[in-house]
Amino acid sequence: MALLRVLADESRLAIVRLLLQGPMHVGGIGSTLDIEQSLLSHHLKVLRESGFVASQRDGKRVLYRLVLDKKTSAAVETLDLGCCHIAFE
Numbered sequence: 001m002a003l004l005r006v007l008a009d010e011s012r013l014a015i016v017r018l019l020l021q022g023p024m025h026v027g028g029i030g031s032t033l034d035i036e037q038s039l040l041s042h043h044l045k046v047l048r049e050s051g052f053v054a055s056q057r058d059g060k061r062v063l064y065r066l067v068l069d070k071k072t073s074a075a076v077e078t079l080d081l082g083c084c085h086i087a088f089e
Contacts, residue, residue: 006050012043017088023065
């Protein structure tokens with residue numbers, strides 16, 4: 001249930017859906033979703049702490065990716081949360 005609470009926020013859900021397409025840098029996420037940098041950092045921290053995303057340094061930038069065990073298929077944009085599946089259409 002805690003995972004569902006994390007995704008209850010519209011911005012975090014949009015970030016997860018975007019990362020289903022593949023890893024992205026913070027700047028790309030922010031510009032695609034039009035989210036202010038400080039708010040985006042907060043949402044990414046929550047997603048990282050809940051195990052939805054992982055980050056890695058890429059030079060001076062940070063690359064975020066969806067944790068693979070949460071993703072069932074990028075082709076159908078579906079997340080497997082164990083308790084349920086979330087499909088984006």
